[in-house]
Amino acid sequence: MTHNQTNTEFAKLYAALEAPVTALDCGKKCAPYNEYGVPFCCDIRHTVPALYRQEWEYLRLRTDLWRLWEAPPTAEGRELAAGTPPGMVLAACRGHQHCQRAYRSLACRAFPFFPYFDSRGEWLGMSYYWDYEDRCWVISHLEAVTPQFAEQFFAAFEQLFDAYPQEREIYAYHSQQMRAAFAQRRRAIPLRHRNGQWYKISPRNERKRKVAPASLPAHGVYHLAKTLPFPDEITT
Ligand code: SF4
Ligand code: SF4
Numbered sequence: 001m002t003h004n005q006t007n008t009e010f011a012k013l014y015a016a017l018e019a020p021v022t023a024l025d026c027g028k029k030c031a032p033y034n035e036y037g038v039p040f041c042c043d044i045r046h047t048v049p050a051l052y053r054q055e056w057e058y059l060r061l062r063t064d065l066w067r068l069w070e071a072p073p074t075a076e077g078r079e080l081a082a083g084t085p086p087g088m089v090l091a092a093c094r095g096h097q098h099c100q101r102a103y104r105s106l107a108c109r110a111f112p113f114f115p116y117f118d119s120r121g122e123w124l125g126m127s128y129y130w131d132y133e134d135r136c137w138v139i140s141h142l143e144a145v146t147p148q149f150a151e152q153f154f155a156a157f158e159q160l161f162d163a164y165p166q167e168r169e170i171y172a173y174h175s176q177q178m179r180a181a182f183a184q185r186r187r188a189i190p191l192r193h194r195n196g197q198w199y200k201i202s203p204r205n206e207r208k209r210k211v212a213p214a215s216l217p218a219h220g221v222y223h224l225a226k227t228l229p230f231p232d233e234i235t236t
Helices: 003-016 026-033 053-060 075-082 106-110 147-163 166-184 220-227
Strands: 050-052 066-068 088-093 113-117 123-128 189-193 198-201 208-211
Touching: 003 053, 003 106, 003 147, 050 053, 050 106, 053 066, 053 088, 106 147, 113 147, 113 166, 113 189, 123 147, 123 166, 147 166, 166 189, 189 208
Parallel strands: none
Antiparallel strands: 050 088, 066 088, 113 123, 123 189, 189 198, 198 208
16 A cells, blocks of 8 residues: 555544534543543553554644553563554654643544444444443433544544554454453443434344434443432533
């Protein structure tokens, strides 16, 4: 791939996925629960964004927002570095107070969602990175995800899969891991289908049941907040 192709691809990909996940600033909802009031997905103690190598090239020529992430000499750091997907690099930005919206990575734009594939390899829709259930406010409030975000998410990943078809395999594998994790927990997988509806999917037989997103479970502190008579008093 030429340098110019890379530029065009990432410029187009970023333009395709501009919409925020929710109409309100979800960072204001989760940050109070994190040390120093930093949104969890912008805090490298919780998540280190993985950038495509071409994406890193695109960004490093345009902004000083990003630097390559150096793994700390800990077991966790080594594990994270070793688990970096092929063709990607781990990167850290200058922090949420210095965010440059135009240069957010694809990982930032899509968080907490990833493209979900069924066991036959069909791309059904989007589900979320389940490790963040206890921290990400959006995961506990799926009804707040806007249709505009979902449509842009699908359009952007269509572009990505056209340019990098091997990415389908990576997300299909990740989806399979989600089925295994949820089967073990005897839980259904929440899915925003490409047809615009929300479903619960059985991780064992993959049967789908249409649901209202507001009926999907909340987790951690957000579960507690939903049981209180005046939940906004502690979630804002
Ligand atoms: S996507 Fe989740 S973790 Fe990131 S700012 Fe929004 S609520 Fe917080
Ligand atoms: S670039 Fe912006 S959205 Fe992405 S991790 Fe940094 S502060 Fe968060």
